[in-house]
Amino acid sequence: MPIRYEQGRAVFDAACTVEEAVPLTEWLEATPGSAVDLSRCTALHTALLQALLAANATLAVEPEDAFLRRWVAPLLGGAMVGRQT
Amino acid sequence: MNPLFEQFIIESRELLEAAGSALLRLEREPAEPGAVNDLFRALHTLKGATGLFDMPAFTRLVHAGEDALMAVRNGRLALTPDLADVLFRLLDQCAHWVDRLEAEEVMPEGADADSRRLEEALRTHLGEGGASGEATALDETFAWAGQLTGAERQALAAGLRPGVALTAVAYDPAPDCFFTGDDPLDFCRRIPDLLVLRIEPVGPWPDLASFDPYACALRFRALSAAPKSTVEAVFRTVPDQVRIASLPQEALPASLRAKPASPAPRAQGQTMAPASADPAALVPAILREQVRILSLGGSADEIATRRASVARVAGNILAALGRAGEHAALEAALAESEAAGDSGPLARHIAGLAEGVSAGASAPLRPAEAGPDGGAEAGTGSEGRAGRRALRVDPERMDRMMALVGEMVVAKSRLPHLARLAGETRGDGLAQGIREAYARIDGITGELQDAVLRLRMLPVSRVFDPLPRLVRELSRRLGKPVDLTLSGGETEADKDILDVLNEPLLHLVRNSLDHGIEPPERRQAAGKPETGTIRLAAFQDRDGVVIEIADDGAGIDADAVRRKAVDQRLIEPDRAAGLSDEQALQLIFLPGLSTSAQVSELSGRGVGMDAVRASVEQAGGRVEIASTPGQGTSIRLVLPLTMMITRVLVVETAGEPFGFPVTQVRAMRRVPLEEIRSLKHAESFVHEDSVLPLYRLRRLLNLPGDEGAGHRAESVLVAELGGQRVGLVVDGFRERTDVVLKPLTGVLSRLRGFAGTAVLGDGRLLLVVNLRELL
Numbered sequence: 060m061p062i063r064y065e066q067g068r069a070v071f072d073a074a075c076t077v078e079e080a081v082p083l084t085e086w087l088e089a090t091p092g093s094a095v096d097l098s099r100c101t102a103l104h105t106a107l108l109q110a111l112l113a114a115n116a117t118l119a120v121e122p123e124d125a126f127l128r129r130w131v132a133p134l135l136g137g138a139m140v141g142r143q144t
Numbered sequence: 145m146n147p148l149f150e151q152f153i154i155e156s157r158e159l160l161e162a163a164g165s166a167l168l169r170l171e172r173e174p175a176e177p178g179a180v181n182d183l184f185r186a187l188h189t190l191k192g193a194t195g196l197f198d199m200p201a202f203t204r205l206v207h208a209g210e211d212a213l214m215a216v217r218n219g220r221l222a223l224t225p226d227l228a229d230v231l232f233r234l235l236d237q238c239a240h241w242v243d244r245l246e247a248e249e250v251m252p253e254g255a256d257a258d259s260r261r262l263e264e265a266l267r268t269h270l271g272e273g274g275a276s277g278e279a280t281a282l283d284e285t286f287a288w289a290g291q292l293t294g295a296e297r298q299a300l301a302a303g304l305r306p307g308v309a310l311t312a313v314a315y316d317p318a319p320d321c322f323f324t325g326d327d328p329l330d331f332c333r334r335i336p337d338l339l340v341l342r343i344e345p346v347g348p349w350p351d352l353a354s355f356d357p358y359a360c361a362l363r364f365r366a367l368s369a370a371p372k373s374t375v376e377a378v379f380r381t382v383p384d385q386v387r388i389a390s391l392p393q394e395a396l397p398a399s400l401r402a403k404p405a406s407p408a409p410r411a412q413g414q415t416m417a418p419a420s421a422d423p424a425a426l427v428p429a430i431l432r433e434q435v436r437i438l439s440l441g442g443s444a445d446e447i448a449t450r451r452a453s454v455a456r457v458a459g460n461i462l463a464a465l466g467r468a469g470e471h472a473a474l475e476a477a478l479a480e481s482e483a484a485g486d487s488g489p490l491a492r493h494i495a496g497l498a499e500g501v502s503a504g505a506s507a508p509l510r511p512a513e514a515g516p517d518g519g520a521e522a523g524t525g526s527e528g529r530a531g532r533r534a535l536r537v538d539p540e541r542m543d544r545m546m547a548l549v550g551e552m553v554v555a556k557s558r559l560p561h562l563a564r565l566a567g568e569t570r571g572d573g574l575a576q577g578i579r580e581a582y583a584r585i586d587g588i589t590g591e592l593q594d595a596v597l598r599l600r601m602l603p604v605s606r607v608f609d610p611l612p613r614l615v616r617e618l619s620r621r622l623g624k625p626v627d628l629t630l631s632g633g634e635t636e637a638d639k640d641i642l643d644v645l646n647e648p649l650l651h652l653v654r655n656s657l658d659h660g661i662e663p664p665e666r667r668q669a670a671g672k673p674e675t676g677t678i679r680l681a682a683f684q685d686r687d688g689v690v691i692e693i694a695d696d697g698a699g700i701d702a703d704a705v706r707r708k709a710v711d712q713r714l715i716e717p718d719r720a721a722g723l724s725d726e727q728a729l730q731l732i733f734l735p736g737l738s739t740s741a742q743v744s745e746l747s748g749r750g751v752g753m754d755a756v757r758a759s760v761e762q763a764g765g766r767v768e769i770a771s772t773p774g775q776g777t778s779i780r781l782v783l784p785l786t787m788m789i790t791r792v793l794v795v796e797t798a799g800e801p802f803g804f805p806v807t808q809v810r811a812m813r814r815v816p817l818e819e820i821r822s823l824k825h826a827e828s829f830v831h832e833d834s835v836l837p838l839y840r841l842r843r844l845l846n847l848p849g850d851e852g853a854g855h856r857a858e859s860v861l862v863a864e865l866g867g868q869r870v871g872l873v874v875d876g877f878r879e880r881t882d883v884v885l886k887p888l889t890g891v892l893s894r895l896r897g898f899a900g901t902a903v904l905g906d907g908r909l910l911l912v913v914n915l916r917e918l919l
Binding site: 077080081083084087088102103104105106108109110112113114115126130131134 | 350
């Protein structure tokens with residue numbers, strides 16, 4: 060399972076693909092104020108990222124992957140960093 | 145189709161039409177500045193409109209056309225016949241796309257390739273006149289780069305190498321890109337030497353419940369230090385969704401240029417310019433782009449959203465320029481715009497900022513767009529555009545307006561009563577005052593009604609337009625040369641009436657050609673010119689709009705009609721013999737006569753004539769026919785100007801007013817009692833040498849009383865019903881008046897004999913009679 064759903068938190072592991080988009084969106088919808096753990100995530104599909112952004116999910120644990128940490132993590136901060144358009 | 149998209153289809157057709165005629169003008173008179181401006185404006189607006197939807201190929205192509213025109217406008221490029229060809233092709237291509245978009249709501253396959261081919265052709269022309277296309281494309285791709293955050297600036301500055309161009313990427317993934325296996329974020333991960341990456345939602349996030357996880361809602365903006373070709377390789381599978389441009393460092397804000405490459409003396413000796421340095425040359429361009437965004441159309445919500453985001457961008461720019469103190473003025477302009485629901489104040493404020501900044505900055509990037517031109521357009525653009533655009537209104541709303549005017553007529557009719565009352569009870573000028581007010585309100589109401597009706601009016605040419613093609617084809621097929629003349633196409637009639645006219649007209653013209661006009665040899669033998677003539681004329685007369693279809697063909701033989709009707713048992717032989725020729729002609733309107741195939745003598749006009757009459761009568765009109773054997777036939781369709789308003793003749797019977805549509809009324813007569821012949825219960829009288837049956841409205845409607853006592857003549861209304869004339873005894877004639885006819889509803893709807901009700905000027909209820917149902 061690339062994404063493990065714990066209480067109020069989704070834990071992403073390794074490469075998370077577009078197949079996870081629907082279950083993730085459903086979980087986000089059912090879990091207001093949800094947080095994500097991206098520490099072990101190595102690839103995050105665009106569909107998953109936009110679901111997290113749409114749900115305004117916060118980042119619980121920073122990703123180790125350099126690309127994700129630099130470009131994606133700031134979008135998910137509890138603060139609105141980088142979400143201006 | 146959503147309303148915004150529908151609006152886009154209509155608007156883009158208008159714009160393309162305007163562009164087409166401007167291009168023709170431009171080609172004829174290349175020196176005329178008006179034409180190139182009109183053309184440019186049309187394309188510019190079109191580009192803005194396409195930008196609201198996901199159709200990058202469309203937007204790109206229009207943009208390319210705009211670039212070429214800008215070069216023409218600036219005198220950098222001459223409008224050669226070749227270039228005009230390409231532009232015409234561009235307009236054709238866009239028109240084709242609009243057609244397809246209307247039918248399928250998505251751009252056709254291959255649109256991207258089509259667009260690129262034309263863009264290429266335009267660039268070839270631009271190549272001769274300078275690389276302006278590249279420059280403006282760059283500007284657009286790069287506009288966002290002027291708003292880099294401090295962290296992004298630092299990242300950029302750290303990664304820049306002297307003399308090396310940057311590569312800017314604007315990647316707008318197609319919404320369905322996940323289905324083709326694309327992962328846009330993964331593409332971005334593969335951009336080499338990535339210095340800046342922005343991941344932005346395309347629009348505001350919807351509710352999670354309505355969020356479609358499979359539709360890509362993100363877009364990406366990136367700057368890379370890698371060469372353009374390397375970056376392009378990453379996106380080679382999605383060339384239609386990405387714009388990649390090489391960006392010379394000179395195009396960057398001075399603060400971001402790597403040191404030795406910067407020509408700015410102030411950068412000398414500094415390794416890295418501070419982030420808060422000089423105003424960027426891009427700022428005016430970005431601000432002007434914001435002004436343009438404000439001028440885009442859309443729903444009130446969209447426009448409000450755009451205002452907010454534009455204000456945010458402008459605020460960020462002020463902050464970046466170290467002019468955060470001016471933020472309050474910006475906020476005030478935004479508030480003013482919000483309150484007025486009009487982007488004007490904000491647009492003017494931002495245009496003012498752009499002016500101020502560009503005055504103090506080094507060369508602005510797009511000199512062609514700088515100056516008062518951009519500002520003026522922002523200030524007046526919204527009104528100017530609104531004037532050009534045709535307004536589309538729901539018919540229901542118009543009906544509602546019409547109904548309200550009707551209510552107003554009823555409401556105002558209380559005033560004369562009040563005036564009378566005031567006159568009886570008091571001696572001051574109140575009564576006179578009320579009467580004057582009434583006269584004024586009456587006038588305004590009349591004009592209002594007229595104005596509302598006029599909204600629905602269209603020229604008759606709408607139904608004339610398809611006829612020349614029809615005649616041309618039929619005349620070739622039948623081997624009968626025919627001249628068709630149309631006149632009065634500018635006559636106006638209600639859209640509903642024109643819709644009714646469409647079919648009957650086609651039918652009548654076809655009949656004329658098929659059966660009226662003789663073959664050339666027979667015409668010659670009859671001493672007529674070989675070429676037949678069909679004349680259509682439209683005009684207005686007292687009763688409404690009249691359309692006449694006349695031919696100089698063989699005419700209709702009344703005897704043949706009589707025989708035919710008798711053969712088909714549609715009429716008794718002795719009655720047929722008693723009919724005048726004129727009356728016999730009316731028989732062709734009988735249903736059934738039409739089915740005959742051998743009525744060549746009567747020009748076969750029976751075909752569907754009953755259908756013609758039915759639809760015309762349904763619209764409240766009538767059909768008249770006149771024919772002279774050997775000389776031709778003329779058919780008149782008389783229709784009311786509108787179906788909203790019915791012109792009625794008011795008669796009085798048993799103390800109540802009743803209305804008859806004037807299109808059915810042929811005459812009003814006083815018939816002396818001794819001229820009324822009575823045979824058992826059936827009465828008749830002679831009118832214009834014909835014996836007409838006489839009915840009594842009082843009896844038809846089961847009204848009490850007797851009209852016969854004490855007078856020597858009857859008031860007789862002569863009505864015509866599908867060629868049959870009848871007389872109707874009423875108590876008295878009143879005025880002709882226009883009424884808004886309301887159909888009977890509820891329990892009344894089962895009442896036979898009435899077309900509907902209307903309220904008279906004096907507030908009384910008028911029943912409008914449907915004579916056909918009554919007899």
